[in-house]
Amino acid sequence: MNKQIIFKKRPIGFPDESTWSLETTSIPEPKEGEVLIQHHYISLDPAMRGWMNDNKSYIAPVGIGDVMRAGSIGKVIKSNNHPSYKVGDCLTGWGGVQQYVTTDGKGWHKVDDTIAPMPLFISTLGMPGMTAYFGILEVGKLKEGDIVLVSGAAGAVGSVVGQIAKIKGCRVVGIAGGKEKCDYLVNELGFDAAIDYKSEEIYSALKKNCPEGVDVYFDNVGGEILDAALSKLRMHARIVICGAISQYNNKVRIKGPSNYLNLLVKRASMQGMVVMDYAKDYGKAAMEMGGWIVEGKLKSREAIFDGIENFYDTFGRLFSGEKKGKLILKVIEE
Template identity: 50%
Template sequence: MITITIQKQIQLKKRPTGVPTSEHFEFVEVPVESPAKGEILLQTIYISVDPYLRGRMNDTKSYIPPFKLNEAISSGVIGKVVESKSDLFEVGDFVIGSLGWQQFSVAKDNTVRKIDPNLAPVSAYLSVLGMTGLTAYFGLLDIGKPKAGETVVVSGAAGAVGSIVGQIAKIKGARVVGIAGSDEKVRYLLDELGFDAAINYNTQDVGSALKEACPDGIDVYFENVGGEISDTIFPLLNNFARIPVCGAISAYNNSEPDVGPRVQGYLIKTSSLMQGFTVGNYSSRFGEGAKELASWLLEGKLKYEETVTEGFENTIDAFLDLFKGANLGKAIVKVADSDK
């Protein structure tokens, strides 16, 4: 039982045009609610900040409804049960769910999932054992279908999804080339994650570097970025190449539609597959993916990195930093101590 009655919440104040800034958000004070039967009160421990949240700030139709103005922004959250009126959860349990950006939340017991803090640090359930890990797993294996000896190229390779994609491709025996935005990230891909080659798009000519790194062409391109980086891929595609399209962060803040080279000719000439997806497409198979990811993690075959921002008051800054390429691995905000 807690005695705090007022908490801070982050709301969307107005819809951004172009790159969002702090003026598009607002901190407000709201009551800490009490749980009813079948509900639990959670203290927020970690908040996930993700590029896809930018799209939800636009009032447009998409695969997920837009945020409403003057209401809490929500994303993946790790919470600790501090009061329970549910038979499914006890005080002290850790759970994951889609919850508001606030310090405490009341949730129905069928809308969150208990997680095991003994398997991995609880923050890992927002990264390698959570939606980003599952996105990498299903996008690469179901659409990319890498085979031993093939060449896999990953854009946004040092990010939350890309870093897991590259490691899974290595597990499957592929040659892996990563594209990232700094020398630090390039060294991380090569020295820590075991990529075969890595390219700094800020200091190298990506097209020339890709030709050198992929002498036998490209069999799988895992797309996280879009834009000019993506344009350099298509001339190097092998026959029957596969392109899982996970994201296009280069265009998320554009106020006008993104325009670039037409891809149809390349896809026809090489009989390549280019398929967009969201992790929600695989919700019925999350158990399968989580089990495999956990196994690889325990075997030491998967590593993960987190960029942790301390303090609820810094949540907006952590989100905005995503569009500056400031994060290595998964970007999360630590709101409170977890003891795990």
């Protein structure tokens, strides 16, 4: 049977248990030219919260009654004359939160799971890694010697942003929640400094850790931290707007950045990005990042939880911060 997480009700604020239901259906049969994929892992990402709102955005909202949208990775277990994919191929795409999915292959791509474990392909070599790579290099226009600040720094995107900036010869300061995460950034990922926003006052912590200001701020969180970062910009600074996790579960209107006029004072820019725009260059990026991983310059950490039944609790960890690294749900039953 195929266990699925079905989207039942648009949440206001943080999703509660009535938002989704776990349902069981029969395993679908691939039509002519399709394959059947058995999912091993599902990617859980903050962006999923945005897809639940009935807003115009960069992608249509998830429909009520649909399988919850998510990135995924798994193996072909049946092919009905698919022209390219055969049984045993490892594919990653947008399979949703379910154990099995059929597809004609559009939007999916094959990866070689003999060279790296599957979770890596939905983590640093997948969307979060691509987001970090194109966000900091293309949108952030990173230059050697830049002072780089990144929020959500221990997360799937932020940790890669900071490490790429170190590889490129920058000073890197990360913002994360809790001493353990901050220690991880400095001691294991080689960040120059880390700010614990849970125990430190953000303005004075920035003053201490970025006394010369910031050339690039990579924002995953929005809210007060974005405002504080705006107050520390250097001339011609760039802010990359990648997300705003602090605001996704708001019941009231999003808090706009009060300090935005520092963009004027510092002739700075703030630019938004969506990773899908860079799809044609994913291969090149994966190659370069794969090289860094092999050389030990880029570390990837996944927080893997087990069982599709635990989707709701696991999803909550995206926002509570109770996880280390890229949040992944293992859905294959062994």
